[in-house]
Amino acid sequence: MKKIIIAIDGHSSTGKSTLAKQLAKKLDYIYVDSGAMYRAVTLFAIENNYIDENKFDKDALISAISSLKIEFKKDESGVTKLFLNNKEVSSKIRGMQVSNLVSKVAALPEVRQCLVKEQRKMGQYKGIVMDGRDIGTVVFPDAELKIFMTASAKTRAQRRWDELTAKGEQVDLDAVYENITSRDHKDSTRSDSPLVQAKDAHILDNSNLTPKKQFELVLGWVNQNTKKK
Numbered sequence: 319m320k321k322i323i324i325a326i327d328g329h330s331s332t333g334k335s336t337l338a339k340q341l342a343k344k345l346d347y348i349y350v351d352s353g354a355m356y357r358a359v360t361l362f363a364i365e366n367n368y369i370d371e372n373k374f375d376k377d378a379l380i381s382a383i384s385s386l387k388i389e390f391k392k393d394e395s396g397v398t399k400l401f402l403n404n405k406e407v408s409s410k411i412r413g414m415q416v417s418n419l420v421s422k423v424a425a426l427p428e429v430r431q432c433l434v435k436e437q438r439k440m441g442q443y444k445g446i447v448m449d450g451r452d453i454g455t456v457v458f459p460d461a462e463l464k465i466f467m468t469a470s471a472k473t474r475a476q477r478r479w480d481e482l483t484a485k486g487e488q489v490d491l492d493a494v495y496e497n498i499t500s501r502d503h504k505d506s507t508r509s510d511s512p513l514v515q516a517k518d519a520h521i522l523d524n525s526n527l528t529p530k531k532q533f534e535l536v537l538g539w540v541n542q543n544t545k546k547k
C-alpha cells in the first residue's frame with residue numbers, strides 16, 4: 319500500500335496524540351509528537367532561567383537553540399521517550415509549568431524554523447503521522463491526509479484534568495480550562511504559523527464521538543488516500 323503523510327492539527331487537548339499513536343500502530347508508521355518538541359525547548363528555557371511567568375530572555379534562548387539535542391527513542395518495552403540533551407524528560411514536559419509557558423516559546427520564529435527543519439527530515443520517506451498546530455499548513459503542506467481536530471473547551475479541560483490527576487499531579491480544573499483556552503488564543507493569533515485549519519483538512523469534532531467511532535471514521539479517510547494513485 320502507498321505510504322502517505324498524515325498531518326493532525328487542532329486545538330489543545332483534543333486527543334491528537336492518542337489518535338496519531340493509534341494510526342501509527344495500525345499502519346506501522348512513525349509517530350512524531352511535534353508539541354513535545356516545543357515543550358522540550360520550553361523546559362530547557364525554564365531550567366536555564368531564560369523564562370518564567372514574569373520574564374523571557376529570548377536572545378539567550380535563540381543563541382542556544384541550535385545546540386539543543388532533542389531526540390525520540392524507544393525504550394525496551396517499545397514506548398517512545400523524549401530526550402533533551404541526553405536526559406529523559408517525557409513526564410517533565412507535561413507539567414503545568416511547561417504548559418503555561420510553551421505558547422510563548424512556540425511563538426518565536428527562530429525556534430519554529432529550527433524544529434520545522436527537524437520535522438521535515440523525519441518525514442522525508444513518508445509513512446509518518448505527525449500531530450501539532452502547523453503540520454498541514456507549514457511543515458507538510460502537501461500531506462496526503464490532513465485532519466483538524468476540535469472539541470468544546472469544557473470537554474477538553476475535563477479530559478486533560480483526568481489525565482493529569484491520574485498521573486498524580488494536583489491541579490485545579492479551572493486552571494486547566496484557563497490554560498487550554500489561553501493557549502488556543504495564543505496559538506491561533508501568533509504571527510508565525512498560527513493554528514488555522516488547512517483548506518483541504520477534514521474537520522473532526524470529537525465532543526460527542528467515542529474513540530472507536532472516531533477511529534473508524536479516520537481509517538475510512540486513510541483508505542481513500544492510500545488507494546489513490
Ligand code: CDP
Nearest residue numbers: 330331352353356420421424450451452501
Ligand atoms: O497536548 P496539547 O494539545 O495540549 O499540546 P501540545 O501538542 O503538546 O503542544 C504544546 C504547545 O506547543 C501548543 O500549545 C503550541 O503552543 C505549541 N506547538 C506549536 O506551536 N506547533 C506545533 N506544531 C506543536 C505545538
